[in-house]
Amino acid sequence: MEYLWSSITGSVAHRSGFTVLLVLLLSCCTFTSTEAYDALDPTGNITIKWDIMSWTPDGYVAVVTMYNFQQYRHIQTPGWTLGWTWAKKEVIWSMMGGQTTEQGDCSKYKGSTPHCCKKDPTVVDLLPGTPYNQQIANCCKGGVLNSWAQDPATAVASFQVSVGAAGTTNKTVKLPRNFTLKAPGPGYTCGPAKIVRPTKFITNDKRRTTQALMTWNVTCTYSQFLAQKTPTCCVSLSSFYNDTIVSCPTCACGCQNNKTDTGNCVHPDSAHLASVVSSPGKAVNTPLVQCTSHMCPIRVHWHVKLNYKEYWRVKVTITNFNYRMNYTQWNLVVQHPNFDNLTQLFSFNYKSINPYEGLNDTGMLYGVKFYNDFLSQAGPYGNVQSELLFRKDQSTFTYDKGWAFPRRIYFNGDNCVMPPPDSYPWLPNASSKLVFSLLTTLIASFASLVILLS
Numbered sequence: 001m002e003y004l005w006s007s008i009t010g011s012v013a014h015r016s017g018f019t020v021l022l023v024l025l026l027s028c029c030t031f032t033s034t035e036a037y038d039a040l041d042p043t044g045n046i047t048i049k050w051d052i053m054s055w056t057p058d059g060y061v062a063v064v065t066m067y068n069f070q071q072y073r074h075i076q077t078p079g080w081t082l083g084w085t086w087a088k089k090e091v092i093w094s095m096m097g098g099q100t101t102e103q104g105d106c107s108k109y110k111g112s113t114p115h116c117c118k119k120d121p122t123v124v125d126l127l128p129g130t131p132y133n134q135q136i137a138n139c140c141k142g143g144v145l146n147s148w149a150q151d152p153a154t155a156v157a158s159f160q161v162s163v164g165a166a167g168t169t170n171k172t173v174k175l176p177r178n179f180t181l182k183a184p185g186p187g188y189t190c191g192p193a194k195i196v197r198p199t200k201f202i203t204n205d206k207r208r209t210t211q212a213l214m215t216w217n218v219t220c221t222y223s224q225f226l227a228q229k230t231p232t233c234c235v236s237l238s239s240f241y242n243d244t245i246v247s248c249p250t251c252a253c254g255c256q257n258n259k260t261d262t263g264n265c266v267h268p269d270s271a272h273l274a275s276v277v278s279s280p281g282k283a284v285n286t287p288l289v290q291c292t293s294h295m296c297p298i299r300v301h302w303h304v305k306l307n308y309k310e311y312w313r314v315k316v317t318i319t320n321f322n323y324r325m326n327y328t329q330w331n332l333v334v335q336h337p338n339f340d341n342l343t344q345l346f347s348f349n350y351k352s353i354n355p356y357e358g359l360n361d362t363g364m365l366y367g368v369k370f371y372n373d374f375l376s377q378a379g380p381y382g383n384v385q386s387e388l389l390f391r392k393d394q395s396t397f398t399y400d401k402g403w404a405f406p407r408r409i410y411f412n413g414d415n416c417v418m419p420p421p422d423s424y425p426w427l428p429n430a431s432s433k434l435v436f437s438l439l440t441t442l443i444a445s446f447a448s449l450v451i452l453l454s
Ligand SMILES: *[C@@H]1O[C@H](CO)[C@@H](O)[C@H](O)[C@H]1NC(C)=O
Pocket: 043, 044, 045, 046, 047, 069, 219
């Protein structure tokens, strides 16, 4: 909830004289919890399911499956890690499809040695290309998990654990506790394991159904607040009716260090670019961005391109400024009231995301497989673009008051920093009413959210 209203106040009311008023207006209704909440994906979660497939002389064999039910937030390389704390003195005899990062102290075991004796094991996925005899279904993707709206088939991950020194019946077994899911950084909070109705499995020939001996579920939710990430993307705007290009806010993702040669960004014409980019030893996941005023790894540009009698056309360009990152399976979530009448989309895939009945203003855009689902590292190929054709609803359509610009944009699930609304390109001669009308829109949309959430 905090995240929701801070993003509303942050993006829309930023620097407007009404911020104080809004804070007063909103604070009466804010919840104090840090509960993860994303207004565009209110039920988004990753569910981890443990199915006990058999009891063994000293424990059980379980298949653990993670489902990424989030609409658009995926987990990219270097992938997820999953940890928990055993309730008693359990050990992991063996694993398939995954492995623990540390074996721990197994010195009290003579003869065959367990895979892991730690009280709090941490599991990682195996890499693609793992030998067949160590695999199970849905494993071995290096921890990469797609999102549910983009591709449910690759939004699932599994591994198998053989647990010893554990209970051997559904009465004596104790559930593991304190689940921690990392992606690989912070952001996810997991609830306790809950025993649920045992999973039913249907055989390949669909002629027989079997069921797990016991099943428990754990639900994890994401919060950008907990992830404490600095913004990773920003939005710039332009239009056919005004020459102004509104660039990303200065320092949207960080400020340039003045000693840039040794600093946190590189100039594209810098002579030592190649050596900096390929310098070994640098953590692959620390971004190395091109020097810009916004310092964001990703910029999304929204250009209101053409006007027709019954339609209007927007060009969207996503530019990668990170020399150390190729984004595979990137996605963009855009909120704009005209998504209820998106007529045509060129060279991107589109999925409508409608968490609230009756509201159809949000869509997810993502690349076409083998064509532009790969957003290359910074450089000449580091961009993807598309055009959107919307049908005008004559009763609401206007170029006035910044209406044609998006309300919110997420890149890979991260909220992008928008320019302050009073800087949006104006229609010639439209002026002073702008801030007032934005405030009206804001209050109206806030009111509708309150209604929806209550
Ligand atoms: C997790 O997500 C699924 C799919 O959206 C949803 O059905 C389920 O209720 C969610 N679980 C929780 C605890 O929110």
